[in-house]
Amino acid sequence: MIKLNYKKCGVCNAHNAYFLFEEIIGEDESLTNILLCKNCSVLRNIQGSDDVQKGFFEIYFSTTDGDFEYLKKTIDELIIMIDYFYPKYSTLSTTVNNKTFLDVGCGQGLLSIAALKYGFDKVISVDINTETMKDVINILKANDYIESVNLSNLHIYDSMQSVTKKCDCVFMWHVLEHIENPLDFLLNYVIPILNKEAVLFIQIPLYRKKYVERVHHYFFNKPSVSFLMESCGLIIIDFIYDHTNEFLTIISKYE
Numbered sequence: 001m002i003k004l005n006y007k008k009c010g011v012c013n014a015h016n017a018y019f020l021f022e023e024i025i026g027e028d029e030s031l032t033n034i035l036l037c038k039n040c041s042v043l044r045n046i047q048g049s050d051d052v053q054k055g056f057f058e059i060y061f062s063t064t065d066g067d068f069e070y071l072k073k074t075i076d077e078l079i080i081m082i083d084y085f086y087p088k089y090s091t092l093s094t095t096v097n098n099k100t101f102l103d104v105g106c107g108q109g110l111l112s113i114a115a116l117k118y119g120f121d122k123v124i125s126v127d128i129n130t131e132t133m134k135d136v137i138n139i140l141k142a143n144d145y146i147e148s149v150n151l152s153n154l155h156i157y158d159s160m161q162s163v164t165k166k167c168d169c170v171f172m173w174h175v176l177e178h179i180e181n182p183l184d185f186l187l188n189y190v191i192p193i194l195n196k197e198a199v200l201f202i203q204i205p206l207y208r209k210k211y212v213e214r215v216h217h218y219f220f221n222k223p224s225v226s227f228l229m230e231s232c233g234l235i236i237i238d239f240i241y242d243h244t245n246e247f248l249t250i251i252s253k254y255e
């Protein structure tokens with residue numbers, strides 16, 4: 001088990017800035033302490049660990065042949081989502097045929113497949129477990145869903161350290177809250193591989209009891225996520241609240 005350091009905030013690096021914000025009692029009467037950083041206002045759930053992330057992955061993302069219709073429907077919806085977000089916020093141009101798409105925390109890889117189908121020249125998919133995505137690709141191949149896609153343009157890695165190609169469009173969809181040290185992660189692994197004018201789309205769950213689980217290390221609000229983005233040299237372009245799901249999407253740009 002990895003010992004977590006609660007003395008230093010993973011978002012603003014402040015020392016000894018956490019104090020107890022709330023005690024959450026679970027249905028099994030377990031107690032979760034939520035800490036508040038008085039420097040950046042991020043909320044920290046101290047129950048997680050990287051071991052838990054891996055276990056969660058296997059339960060959440062395991063895929064079988066019978067899932068094809070669901071996978072296809074989801075990818076079709078994600079293509080519409082990319083088409084909504086990227087042309088609207090990209091200051092480069094709306095053509096994507098010479099652009100690289102980075103899917104950080106790709107999970108089953110459905111967003112990556114959608115980006116390939118959408119026409120991005122290169123798609124890079126990264127997660128701690130890439131077997132699931134490979135299974136998904138095999139299911140899609142078997143059902144002739146990705147015959148029009150050139151899979152040699154897809155690069156799958158199990159670590160951000162392996163990514164060297166510069167990227168133009170980055171999605172971190174429900175990923176930031178799973179990372180123990182978001183500031184170090186962005187500064188060390190994401191910022192160095194951004195092209196000028198790259199656009200980042202980040203979606204996170206808001207702080208709600210239903211989202212307090214062991215794999216969610218952090219809960220952000222506008223001030224804390226702004227602090228994080230700006231500490232990385234990113235300029236925030238927009239915030240979008242999803243009131244139905246209680247998610248927050250942050251769109252930022254690298255200059």
Ligand SMILES: [Zn+2]
Pocket residue numbers: 009010011012013014017037038039040041042
């Ligand atoms: Zn902080």
